[in-house]
Amino acid sequence: MTTDAPSRTGLSPASEAELGELIAERHATRQPLRITGGGTRVETGALSGDTLSTAAISGVVTYEPGEMTLIARAGTPLDEIQAMLAAEGQSLAFEPADMRGVLGGNGTSTIGGVVAANASGPRRMLVGACRDHLLGLRFVDGRGRVLKNGGRVMKNVTGLDLGKLLCGAHGTLGVLTEVALKTLPILPDRCTLGFHGVTVDEAAQIFARALATPYEVSGAAFRDGTAWLRVEGLGPQMGYRRDRLLALLQLREAEVLDAEVTLSLWRGLRDLDHFAGTATPLWRVLVKPSLAPSTVRALQALGGAVSVDWGGGLIWYCGPGPAQEVRQIARHATLVRRGGLAGPAFAPEAPAVTRLSLGLRRVFDPAGILNPGLMDQ
């Protein structure tokens, strides 16, 4: 795979029906499409085919704060949605990152892109990923059929949960046109405890202790010798939780950051500001949290820099090293920023899982026209 962008046409259908017709046509002629929302989350530059953007299928359909439900068309800008929820004291609790700094793009992130990428930030370890907040969706499959699954209510077990499949499939199973998401109240008070001058092993111990408490720590990240814990709450909750955590971890001296600094610190950690502005390969590595220290050391030995999120469950590795060696250290590694590295971005699956994946892809996209090669090289 090369990083030279092939020449292509840009398509931006204005409605779901128009999108359906367009894909039906491409299905018939077996012409691939490179699908994007705002093009801010995944490197698709090397994919073949014309670019299909959902940006014009935009607008909030319903927002009911009293039932914590948002329905929006796929192309609705994420910023717009976040501002609307914030005005009601709510948010998308899974905290999707802004990846433009890391991927060097200047597009507008869309809600459809967030769902297609299952984009989930630091709070994922407490409240779950985007897929856990997805209530339902509408999409166009690879034959151009307009389909729906799930709904708008929080409890729904009616039929197979295809939303889980589509969320994180990066458009390879269908092009999203509308998503229903659960929103949650923003806890108004917050602070951060910073433990400076710690090793990754010490950070892992801090995380394990803090996350075994009922204080609902909503961020646990490590970078440059500091372990950070984010504490949030309503009313007296935050102060109580902060004091209990400080007492529990009193063997170490902690810096307490106020609400405002907390916001910007976690925004930076979420968006990986520390790995932005370079072209070095960037890997997203999922591990069992207790394996974080050994994995971090092994990755560092390849010569790059590392940061840790999700209490040890997520490691970002920014640095050199052949893909094969990174994957030898950590089986579940995804190449987020290629930086010239060739080969598949996603980790290989077990043979039986691959067989099922291929079967599912044939069902949703029989002609193989939706972002071909993005997930299944």
Next chain:
Amino acid sequence: MPQPDAGIIERAPQIVAALREVLPDDAVIWDPEETRAYECDALTAYRCPPLAVVLPRTTAEVAAAMRVCHRLRVPVVPRGAGTSLAGGALPTADCVIIATLRLRDVLEIDTENRFIRVQTGVTNLSVSGELEPHGFFYAPDPSSQLACTIAGNIAMNSGGAHCLKYGVTTNNLMGATVVLTDGEVVGLGGPEMGPMGLDMMGLLCGSEGQLGIVTEATLRILPRPEGARPVLIGFDGAEVAGECVARIIRSGVLPVAIEYMDDVCLRAVEAFARAGYPDCAAVLIVEVEGSVPEIEDQIARIREIASALNPVEFRESRNADEAMAIWKGRKSAFGAMGRLGDYICLDGTVPVSKLPYALKMIGELSRRHGLEVANVFHAGDGNMHPLILFNANKPGDLARAEAFGADILRLCVDVGGCLTGEHGVGVEKRDLMGKQYDPADLDIQMAVKDVFDPCWLLNPAKVFPLDASQPWREEAARR
């Protein structure tokens, strides 16, 4: 249910012999006296003894049984504890039941990485029991939790009273060992916070035994809260109670549970359990969690919201006994209703803002069908549980109750909700699926099943309307 395959029933001795060849003797039952125990689940109106029952102890034994059934093209009905209210484990006369009851081992408790790995025949309650000494718990808590198994919870994506805050099974399932229809064993997910590729575990959860049998599960565990306390709020109207629910949610307080009981239910509960509930149109039980000061702060906020709506009563619990008294009536609601007669329990969900309207319409439908209905449900997420009372000994009464139920479920879909919030489709709601989904929506779901179960042997005649699935089943029969 479709006509059972006489050819398969004729071959019963050979099928049982083939199963016995690969399984321990006591793991295969086909004596009609014994298989009768498996003739139904908690939807007792429908019964049919299976051809045979297999009770494996290991994943390998489940796989061996699946291989035999696949080779001989015998339908398989997976079964946990048989507590499904939707007929999810209803057998057919030509099927082999593969039950997970003997898969009872707790394999790993890892508090550092916050998960437990179990064989899926363990009961829901025993998982939290195992975790108690460690200070952790498993969040999904269906009301059948004493009996129901993790296998059944995964198959039906079970919820419970506390899922407003903690989510349902799919939000708490990290990994699964799955036996596919041809006996192949696949591992999905694990202790990592995935998914990696396509979220097949998310697809599997709630698939009602259509895709495979889960034999081992890695479950997310949570530290136990310091304390929990319910309050009881009585209102003189359904509408105002519904409004209170919406205002609590809007306020930023996120209770772990908001339960709703209407007057019919309240009277039944009072006669049965003497819980001391107020005599009014609607009662909410709202539970909050945390330390004492946190709980008091949250209850003060809820009191302020409720007071503005002129409640008939606002009752706080000051100690464990009073908390138990508040929950006592709600927990005995289904038993209390049982004393009034036979009932069917539905579980359609509606958007929270549509609760008052839905309750009003259910009242009207009740008058039209001439059958009484009681409402007791999880209000925070709009998951209703109308209990339709009828007399099973009265000819035609069950059919009337079912027709009433179908009307309620159509209402749920019409106001933007769904047919089932946590019980599943099973056979009960199978033929209503066309109300919620268009043919193409159902078609792609069946195409997905076809990938996992190309011979359509798993949990036959459930979930998908029979007329819609017929072409798929006919094609499968040729494979």
